[in-house]
Amino acid sequence: MILKRSTLLILLFLCQYLTAQNDTIILKGIIISDTQLNNFSDSQSVQKLNDSVIGRNAASLTSLLNYNTNIYFKENGLGMVSSPSFRGTTASQTAVVWNGININSQLNGQTDFNVLNTRDFNNISVRAGGGSVAYGSSAIGGSIHLNNDLSFGNRFNNSLRTDYGSFNTVGVNYHVVAATEDFTANAGISHNSSDNDYDYQGTNKTNENGQYYNTSLNIGIAYRLNQKNILRFYGYLFDGERHFSGTLAAPSRSKYQSTDSRNLVEWSGYYGKFTSRLKGAYLYEKYKYYENYKNDLYTNGNVKTYIARYDLTYDVSETIKLNTILDYTHNNGEGSDIIHKKRDIGSASLLMKHELTKRFKYELGVRKEITDSYESPVLFSLGINTLINRFYTIKLNASRNFRIPTYNDLYWAGSGNPELKPESSYQAELGNEFRFKGLTLSVTGYYIKMRDMLQWTPGTNGIWSPGNVGKSKSYGVESILNWNKKLGTGNVAVTGTYAYTISRKDESDKQLIYVPLHKTTASVAYSYKNASVYYRHLFNGEVFTSSDNKYSLDPYNVGSAGTEYTIKALKGIDVGVQVNNVWDEKYLAYEVRPMPGRNYTMYLNFKF
Amino acid sequence: MKLHKLILTAVAGSLLFVSCSDDDNKDVPSGAYDNGVLILNEGGFLKGNASVSFLSEAAGAEVENDIFSLVNGGGLLGDTAQDMGFNGDLAYIVLNGSNKIEVVNRYTFTGETTISTGLVNPRYIAFANGKAYVTCWGDATVATDDYVAVINLALNTVGATIPVAEGPESIVEENGKLYVAHSGGYNYGNTVSVIDASSNTVTKSITVGDVPNSLELENGNLYVLCGGVPSWGGTETAGELNVISLNNNTVTKTLDFAAATHPSNLVIEDNNIFYTIDNGVYSTPIASGSLPASPLFTTADQGVYGIYGFAVEDGLIYVADAGDYNAAGKIYIYSAAGVLQNDYVVGVIPSGFYFND
Numbered sequence: 001m002i003l004k005r006s007t008l009l010i011l012l013f014l015c016q017y018l019t020a021q022n023d024t025i026i027l028k029g030i031i032i033s034d035t036q037l038n039n040f041s042d043s044q045s046v047q048k049l050n051d052s053v054i055g056r057n058a059a060s061l062t063s064l065l066n067y068n069t070n071i072y073f074k075e076n077g078l079g080m081v082s083s084p085s086f087r088g089t090t091a092s093q094t095a096v097v098w099n100g101i102n103i104n105s106q107l108n109g110q111t112d113f114n115v116l117n118t119r120d121f122n123n124i125s126v127r128a129g130g131g132s133v134a135y136g137s138s139a140i141g142g143s144i145h146l147n148n149d150l151s152f153g154n155r156f157n158n159s160l161r162t163d164y165g166s167f168n169t170v171g172v173n174y175h176v177v178a179a180t181e182d183f184t185a186n187a188g189i190s191h192n193s194s195d196n197d198y199d200y201q202g203t204n205k206t207n208e209n210g211q212y213y214n215t216s217l218n219i220g221i222a223y224r225l226n227q228k229n230i231l232r233f234y235g236y237l238f239d240g241e242r243h244f245s246g247t248l249a250a251p252s253r254s255k256y257q258s259t260d261s262r263n264l265v266e267w268s269g270y271y272g273k274f275t276s277r278l279k280g281a282y283l284y285e286k287y288k289y290y291e292n293y294k295n296d297l298y299t300n301g302n303v304k305t306y307i308a309r310y311d312l313t314y315d316v317s318e319t320i321k322l323n324t325i326l327d328y329t330h331n332n333g334e335g336s337d338i339i340h341k342k343r344d345i346g347s348a349s350l351l352m353k354h355e356l357t358k359r360f361k362y363e364l365g366v367r368k369e370i371t372d373s374y375e376s377p378v379l380f381s382l383g384i385n386t387l388i389n390r391f392y393t394i395k396l397n398a399s400r401n402f403r404i405p406t407y408n409d410l411y412w413a414g415s416g417n418p419e420l421k422p423e424s425s426y427q428a429e430l431g432n433e434f435r436f437k438g439l440t441l442s443v444t445g446y447y448i449k450m451r452d453m454l455q456w457t458p459g460t461n462g463i464w465s466p467g468n469v470g471k472s473k474s475y476g477v478e479s480i481l482n483w484n485k486k487l488g489t490g491n492v493a494v495t496g497t498y499a500y501t502i503s504r505k506d507e508s509d510k511q512l513i514y515v516p517l518h519k520t521t522a523s524v525a526y527s528y529k530n531a532s533v534y535y536r537h538l539f540n541g542e543v544f545t546s547s548d549n550k551y552s553l554d555p556y557n558v559g560s561a562g563t564e565y566t567i568k569a570l571k572g573i574d575v576g577v578q579v580n581n582v583w584d585e586k587y588l589a590y591e592v593r594p595m596p597g598r599n600y601t602m603y604l605n606f607k608f
Numbered sequence: 609m610k611l612h613k614l615i616l617t618a619v620a621g622s623l624l625f626v627s628c629s630d631d632d633n634k635d636v637p638s639g640a641y642d643n644g645v646l647i648l649n650e651g652g653f654l655k656g657n658a659s660v661s662f663l664s665e666a667a668g669a670e671v672e673n674d675i676f677s678l679v680n681g682g683g684l685l686g687d688t689a690q691d692m693g694f695n696g697d698l699a700y701i702v703l704n705g706s707n708k709i710e711v712v713n714r715y716t717f718t719g720e721t722t723i724s725t726g727l728v729n730p731r732y733i734a735f736a737n738g739k740a741y742v743t744c745w746g747d748a749t750v751a752t753d754d755y756v757a758v759i760n761l762a763l764n765t766v767g768a769t770i771p772v773a774e775g776p777e778s779i780v781e782e783n784g785k786l787y788v789a790h791s792g793g794y795n796y797g798n799t800v801s802v803i804d805a806s807s808n809t810v811t812k813s814i815t816v817g818d819v820p821n822s823l824e825l826e827n828g829n830l831y832v833l834c835g836g837v838p839s840w841g842g843t844e845t846a847g848e849l850n851v852i853s854l855n856n857n858t859v860t861k862t863l864d865f866a867a868a869t870h871p872s873n874l875v876i877e878d879n880n881i882f883y884t885i886d887n888g889v890y891s892t893p894i895a896s897g898s899l900p901a902s903p904l905f906t907t908a909d910q911g912v913y914g915i916y917g918f919a920v921e922d923g924l925i926y927v928a929d930a931g932d933y934n935a936a937g938k939i940y941i942y943s944a945a946g947v948l949q950n951d952y953v954v955g956v957i958p959s960g961f962y963f964n965d
Contacts, residue, residue: 249656250687250705297749414840458913458933463840513934546956548935551657592656592684 030151031222031230033266034100035277035313036134037125037145039321040351043363043383043397045431045444047126047480054118055605056534056562056576059163059171059192061113061124065144067521067536067560069126070478070499073113074514074543077245077593079196079212082113086141087128087446088474088503088515092454093403093425095131095139098146098262099234101281102136106303106331107338109138109406115240115258116146117190119161119173120218123147128478129446130399130427133349133365133381134325137404140425140448141474148220148234150184157571158608165601166580169194182224191215198596200248201586207245207594209252209293214240228271234264243293247592255293259286273315281307301335303407319355324348331407339411345371345404359387365399374405377424395431395444400424409454409466417466423452438484447475472512476501490528497521510549516541518555530566535559535582545591556587558595574605637678638662642715644669645921646699646962647928647939648689649955653705658689659955660701660717662964663939671939671952676701676710679717685710692962693733693740695761699962700740702730709733709742711764714964726757726766734779734786736805739767741786743776745793756788758808768808772801778823780830781805782854787830789820796837800830802857812857817848822874822883826894828854833874833883836865847871849881849899863899873918882925884915889925889946905946912940919961924949928958 032038037046049068057064062082066073071094075082083091092109095102096116104111118124124146131139156178163171175188193213199206219235238260246252261284269276286302307329314322327347334340349367356362363383369376381399388394405420429446452468459465481496498520503512511517518541525534537559544552562578577600584598644664651658661673672678676685687705694700699714708724729745739758746753751774758768775793779786784805790797796819802812817834824831830852836845847865852858865871871890875882882891888903907915907927916937917928925942937958941950 247654247656247687249658249684249703250654251707291749292747295747295750297747299749414838458930463838545655546935547932550936551956592654592687 030149031232031268032099032123032147032149033232033234033264033279034097034145034147035311036100036323036351037097037127037147039313039323040134040353040363040365041127042353042361042385043395043431044131044429045128045395045433045442045478045480047128049124049126051122054121054124055161056564056578057118058601059117059119059173059190061116061118061144061146064118064124065113065126067538068495068497068523069521070128070480070497070519071126071142071144072499072501072514072516072519072540072543073589075114075589075595077207077210077247077590078198078596079114079194079210079242080245080593083110084113084141084144085501085503085515087448087478087499088476088501088512089141089448089450092406093138093140093423093450095135095137095143096146097135097139097143098236099148099264100279101262101264101283101307102138103260103262103283104138105285105406106305106333107285107287107301107335107407109403109409111144114242115214115238115260117173117192117214117216117238119171119175119190120188120216120236121146121148123149128444129397129429130381130401130425132379132401133367133399134351136327136347136367136369137402137422140401140403140427140450148186148218150186150220150222150232152179152181152184152222152224154181155179159605160608161603161605163601163603165578166599167195167198167596169196169601171603184220184222186218186220188218189216190218196245198599200594201584201597203248203594205248207596209243209254210245212240212242214238214242228269230268230270232264232266232268234262234266236260236262245593248594249592253292253294255290257288257290260284275313275315277309277311277313279307279309279311281305281309283307299336301333301338301407303331303333305332306330321353323351325351333407333411335407337413338407339413339416341407341411343371343373345369345373361385369404373410373418375421376404377402377422379424391434391436393433393435395433396429397431398426398428400426403454405454405466412466415456415463415465420454420466421452421468423450423454423468425450440482441479442481443477443479445475445477447473449473471506472504473506474501474503474515476503487526490526493523493525493527495521495523510547511544513545513547514543516543516555530568531563532565533561533563535561540589551591553588553591556585556589557583558585558587559583571607573607574603576605577602637675637717638672639679639716639718641675641717641964644964645919645926646692646714646964647671647917647954647958648692648701648960648962649937650689650930650957650959651685651687652933652956653688655956656684656687656705657956658685658687658701658703658705660685660689660692661952661954661958663952671954673936673953673955675717676712676719680712680719683719689959690730691732692960693735694962694964695735695740699964700733702733702742704730709740709759721764723759723764723766726769728753730757731777732779734781735761736781736784736786738762739805741779741781741803741805743772743779743788744769745775748794751793751795754793756786756803770803770808770810772803772810773797773799773813776801777821780823780825782825782830785811785854787823787825787852789816789823789832791819791821791835796841798834800832800852814852814857814859816850816852816859817862818845820850821872824874824876825854826876829860830854831874831876831881833871835870835872838870839868844868847885849874849883861897863897865899873915875918875920877920878923880920882918882920884918886914887912889915889918889927889942905942907940910938910940910948910951916957917959917961919963921961921963926961928954928961930957930959933957 096111128142196210283305347369351365365381383397402422402424427448431444483494520539523536564576567573647661686703690704760767777791786803788801832850836847849863851861912929916930919926
């Protein structure tokens with residue numbers, strides 16, 4: 001299910017640029033919660049997707065990341081369950097981090113990228129590579145960071161955006177920022193819905209039972225008690241219902257309801273060389289699955305998660321920064337198919353950054369978890385960032401990361417395996433970053449070695465159960481290009497990504513399923529005065545759908561084009577039109593589940 | 609920069625990969641599927657990759673895969689092929705996930721028609737009185753909507769439905785009576801229903817062991833193999849073999865399996881009873897009146913996890929191996945003594961053998 005938006009100035013920075021933001025965040029007046037993303041990511045690639053890119057894509061995270069990053073998505077039809085493969089890994093080896101808190105489901109270890117509304121966040125970053133030391137479980141392929149950056153300073157801004165598109169797809173998003181010098185409040189509410197009944201090209205079938213709707217509520221509040229202390233609250237509530245669509249071969253009557261609530265309070269203190277952050281979080285996830293939406297029988301599951309975290313940063317000197325994180329997580333999960341269990345996990349991390357010279361810095365990190373639910377390895381990371389010259393930076397990073405067994409793995413009634421270990425990885429990467437005038441290019445080669453892979457396999461008795469079976473490796477090259485150029489009074493922005501990925505089980509020459517060898521995205525935007533036009537393109541290589549590589553899905557090329565005009569009224573009114581799948585490509589991102597042909601979206605964004 | 613070289617290598621290498629990955633030449637269907645065995649490949653649930661393979665009994669024959677699609681212009685067979693039944697020149701392929709039955713000529717596999725109305729979670733098929741009887745679960749989560757659909761074979765439509773107990777599975781016909789094993793669907797059943805085809809009503813429910821999974825008719829008796837409740841199903845129970853006399857529809861004999869033993873795949877051929885437990889194939893003469901302590905042979909050497917499909921015909925034993933349930937599966941053919949004769953790669957999740965003579 002998915003696509004869409006933007007403004008003039010923003011076009012300058014259209015899409016991602018590689019950023020190594022400095023960490024003097026408080027001075028800039030922007031307060032963010034995910035400090036490790038800023039402070040301890042210098043030796044890795046961080047791709048930041050700003051407001052304008054977010055606005056120009058559909059509300060789902062799948063669409064945003066699929067068209068703008070190296071991450072591949074296995075999407076079960078438009079808007080349906082969507083799981084990423086980042087550097088050849090799986091959805092449960094990709095962490096989703098919301099304002100610094102890992103929000104992957106405790107039940108299945110993943111985040112469904114179609115149940116997050118991108119418009120609820122003003123900063124979405126993609127951090128490639130290992131990050132378990134800072135972010136815990138699943139940060140193996142990489143992590144996706146959804147942030148609500150807050151800032152002080154008197155203002156009162158509103159925006160109301162409405163989208164309407166093919167298949168009766170409707171989106172409404174209202175956002176307000178009210179701030180003084182010591183108080184800021186951001187709030188947003190989004191509602192999306194679609195009949196999602198597109199035609200399956202070349203057949204007489206349509207996408208039946210694919211309708212969905214969802215509502216999300218998002219709040220960020222910060223209050224400056226005094227020069228040294230800030231209190232904050234972040235809240236995100238998502239509630240949605242999706243029917244699971246049929247396929248080319250099977251009808252469907254099932255539907256899925258999910259509710260996710262994420263709440264975080266934080267007290268930050270800035271005491272000279274020390275920055276102290278005390279956080280408390282409460283996460284609640286719940287689903288109900290109906291085999292037949294016409295009756296009220298369902299299966300369900302829910303997990304409540306409580307997190308207490310103390311994060312202390314010590315600036316030893318101008319050039320040395322230390323950061324300790326103590327975390328205590330309590331999960332309480334139950335459901336129709338899992339045994340009711342509570343689990344407690346404690347962890348301690350130590351991170352350090354040292355800017356040895358102006359041109360050379362290194363980062364170190366170590367983390368250990370303690371829990372009675374499984375044996376946890378010591379995790380580490382080492383990184384180097386060295387500026388060779390004005391144009392060229394080399395980044396080197398090596399780390400050990402892990403993914404903990406999920407509730408389903410451990411406690412599935414009758415099949416769960418409480419003896420599971422976390423799966424873990426050793427990985428290394430070498431990044432090259434070139435900057436020349438308006439051009440930025442990064443080329444990163446990486447290697448990931450996975451062991452104790454968590455997999456469900458059938459036993460001789462026909463019972464499927466999870467085990468730590470096998471090893472695998474992924475390696476490849478990722479590159480990200482950005483180029484901005486002023487042309488007279490206009491601006492041109494070009495971005496591109498390319499990923500080459502090999503991912504195999506040890507002792508096998510077969511590519512793992514649903515990992516394309518090649519994936520490329522490209523976009524071009526031109527803006528002139530109040531108007532802009534843009535085109536973006538996605539090439540996805542062949543993916544195998546079976547472990548013997550005997551069955552596969554064809555490669556596909558999907559392009560979309562759009563234009564936007566900003567009317568000078570109120571604080572600006574953006575009017576936009578987009579044509580998605582411009583070439584009317586017939587393609588599947590998952591077996592027997594066609595994606596829509598050419599379709600349209602238009603939007604209005606009032607700022608006042 | 610070494611990395612530049614790496615990229616060049618990567619790009620060059622990838623071009624090579626692309627040039628090597630041309631489609632296989634599409635096979636030309638032989639269109640002649642008499643005198644051999646049809647292998648039903650269930651395919652993955654919601655993957656729409658059910659298929660049928662054919663292995664001729666001619667010496668040295670190779671297996672022909674995906675014959676429905678090849679014969680019928682590349683069309684998809686459907687989702688989760690559960691069963692196939694023969695009636696006259698026609699084969700009826702029951703597609704559980706697609707809620708339909710594909711009707712084809714059993715010797716050419718040319719599509720005749722599709723029955724797609726009135727079937728909710730269809731499972732198995734039998735024929736009586738010029739009609740087809742198809743066990744249907746209805747919604748799997750609803751215990752009370754299960755039925756047997758009666759298909760008028762002249763019209764190829766569901767003409768009547770017979771409500772039955774939860775989870776009707778295997779169905780066989782004898783003398784105008786249909787016998788339906790209630791494995792229980794999402795729960796665990798322990799009955800066999802008797803349906804009179806002249807009135808389309810359930811005339812009797814016979815209590816058997818837990819989870820009856822396969823039925824065989826022999827010499828006026830109905831043999832019912834019950835798998836027992838599996839370990840994850842609450843209170844585990846062992847398998848049973850029940851013998852029902854068709855004269856009075858009562859259980860006349862029960863053989864009990866050892867605790868935590870869950871047999872399946874009952875076949876009676878040439879006065880021998882065959883069944884499987886995990887990767888073991890067991891055999892005993894009908895006359896012996898007891899269960900063998902050890903298997904005739906196991907498929908361990910072939911690395912078969914559990915035996916997913918099983919048949920015995922003309923002195924040969926056929927085993928279907930679903931492998932990892934994702935890649936193409938295999939079938940193994942053994943001699944009556946359990947010596948491997950041949951193996952073939954077939955479609956995804958091979959589950960049944962249907963001898964087409």
